[in-house]
Amino acid sequence: GESVGLHLPTLSVQEGDNSIINCAYSNSASDYFIWYKQESGKGPQFIIDIRSNMDKRQGQRVTVLLNKTVKHLSLQIAATQPGDSAVYFCAEIPRLYNFNKFYFGSGTKLNVKP
């Protein structure tokens, strides 16, 4: 079935390095994507979003890249900090019907080593 998944279940980086978290999606009709961060024991927190009419969007220390040709989404975190340690989910939101196809993958756990 249609799903949103992640390539790497765990990513370890050194503090100060840049992090890249990847996500593959399968629904080519989707036009809105969101990255969420979930810290241990907390609910997912919105980080950044991007619509399908864009290839790149930047926030504070984060950048999301969207490659619709290969249905790939990535989250780049600059100068990764210990506070960035969390599980990161990408989510796909179709504009039309079937909101039950709004899937989160199992997530990528980011470990930031001091």
Next chain:
Amino acid sequence: DSGVTQTPKHLITATGQRVTLRCSPRSGDLSVYWYQQSLDQGLQFLIQYYNGEERAKGNILERFSAQQFPDLHSELNLSSLELGDSALYFCASSVEQGETQYFGPGTRLLVL
């Protein structure tokens, strides 16, 4: 703080029992979503309401039901509880359908 509140934070109950989880969306948000997150699992979409009406169903069991009230708060009812129902239950809200969802802190349910 996302502005979405959920109560209770923790719930311990026994198999066969029934519980009700409550969610208050962000002020102005019309859409409410419920998710289940089991240990080391991703978020599983359960059900969505928009302005009091059910709009979408995901992998929600027949033992589970939900509703959204006129004041827009929502309740998720879980009945005939089984051990496997132990999980984190999250509520999220958005201004409109398909817009960014803001998540509450979750309710941790433990069925013994």
